[in-house]
Amino acid sequence: MADRGLIGRELGTVRFPVERGKLAELARSFDAPEPLWSDREAAREAGFDDIPAPPTATVVADLWREHGALDGAIRLGLDTTNLLHGEASWQFFAPVRCGDELTARSSVVDVNERVGKRGGAMTLVAIETSYTNQHGEQVATRRDVVVEKGGNSSAR
Amino acid sequence: MRADTHAVPTSPIPLAEGDTLPEWRFGPLTRTDIVRYAGASGDFNPIHHDEPLAIAAGLPSVFGIGMMHAGMLGQRLSAWVGPHNICAFSVRFEGQVWPDDVLTFSGTVIEVESSTHEVSLAHVELSVARQDGEQVLSGKASVSTAPHEARSDGGG
Numbered sequence: 001m002a003d004r005g006l007i008g009r010e011l012g013t014v015r016f017p018v019e020r021g022k023l024a025e026l027a028r029s030f031d032a033p034e035p036l037w038s039d040r041e042a043a044r045e046a047g048f049d050d051i052p053a054p055p056t057a058t059v060v061a062d063l064w065r066e067h068g069a070l071d072g073a074i075r076l077g078l079d080t081t082n083l084l085h086g087e088a089s090w091q092f093f094a095p096v097r098c099g100d101e102l103t104a105r106s107s108v109v110d111v112n113e114r115v116g117k118r119g120g121a122m123t124l125v126a127i128e129t130s131y132t133n134q135h136g137e138q139v140a141t142r143r144d145v146v147v148e149k150g151g152n153s154s155a156r
Numbered sequence: 157m158r159a160d161t162h163a164v165p166t167s168p169i170p171l172a173e174g175d176t177l178p179e180w181r182f183g184p185l186t187r188t189d190i191v192r193y194a195g196a197s198g199d200f201n202p203i204h205h206d207e208p209l210a211i212a213a214g215l216p217s218v219f220g221i222g223m224m225h226a227g228m229l230g231q232r233l234s235a236w237v238g239p240h241n242i243c244a245f246s247v248r249f250e251g252q253v254w255p256d257d258v259l260t261f262s263g264t265v266i267e268v269e270s271s272t273h274e275v276s277l278a279h280v281e282l283s284v285a286r287q288d289g290e291q292v293l294s295g296k297a298s299v300s301t302a303p304h305e306a307r308s309d310g311g312g
Binding site: 022028030060081089095 | 163164166182189192193195196197198199200201203213222223224226227228230231233234235239240242243244245246247248249
């Protein structure tokens with residue numbers, strides 16, 4: 001059953017660099033044709049002070065988490081073989097660029113149970129992450145909804 | 157090389173209701189594409205790269221990582237309106253993406269808030285669809301936009 005007692009549970013804090021190699025890897029995996037996503041000179045020519053981060057670049061925090069992208073789910077004891085990513089949303093407050101050093105702090109903000117299309121129970125866990133840069137400025141928040149399928153949630 | 161490469165804006169651009177994201181297609185998706193994003197992002201959930209494990213879980217094959225097409229969509233939005241002009245970006249994963257899929261990325265401005273300021277907010281509806289038309293992702297963004305033409309009246 002959905003355990004609403006998880007609301008407020010801290011899921012750790014991680015500090016990570018927004019680095020050119022990771023931004024280039026992301027740009028290549030996205031098949032981006034514009035050189036400015038990995039080339040500092042191209043970014044400066046385009047009028048940016050450094051390589052700009054695309055909206056989902058905050059995923060590179062996962063490299064620095066013990067269990068990677070599944071870190072939150074594993075810490076919560078969710079069944080990762082029956083896990084889906086339902087939603088992700090970001091709010092941006094200040095630019096993020098190559099060279100920034102971000103601190104990401106995650107916690108559980110909501111837990112709900114719903115009946116799926118095929119009648120099985122699903123547990124929905126909302127995780128919010130706040131990103132602060134090296135100047136102490138909050139640059140973004142991200143909210144993820146992960147969905148654990150199956151009626152016997154092991155969330156604890 | 158793609159012919160539609162254009163300058164990525166630094167400042168807010170003029171946007172009007174009905175304006176659309178420059179057309180973008182990706183695919184056919186290969187397992188190598190999935191692994192390239194897994195490495196870039198740190199998402200090593202084996203269901204996305206370990207075919208025997210995916211088949212044992214009852215799936216026809218591995219399937220695409222939602223954050224990969226979400227990230228691609230975010231980067232295309234950034235290339236269009238400028239990475240530092242995105243205030244909010246959200247995605248809901250509606251369906252799975254499979255090897256050999258060809259994805260189409262689209263976006264339409266559905267509302268521009270009226271404002272007396274130099275910059276106002278435009279709301280964009282976003283979508284990623286498979287070759288059979290099935291929508292696999294629906295999304296929204298709010299972006300800063302500039303007025304269509306400079307006003308010479310000096311009023312306000």
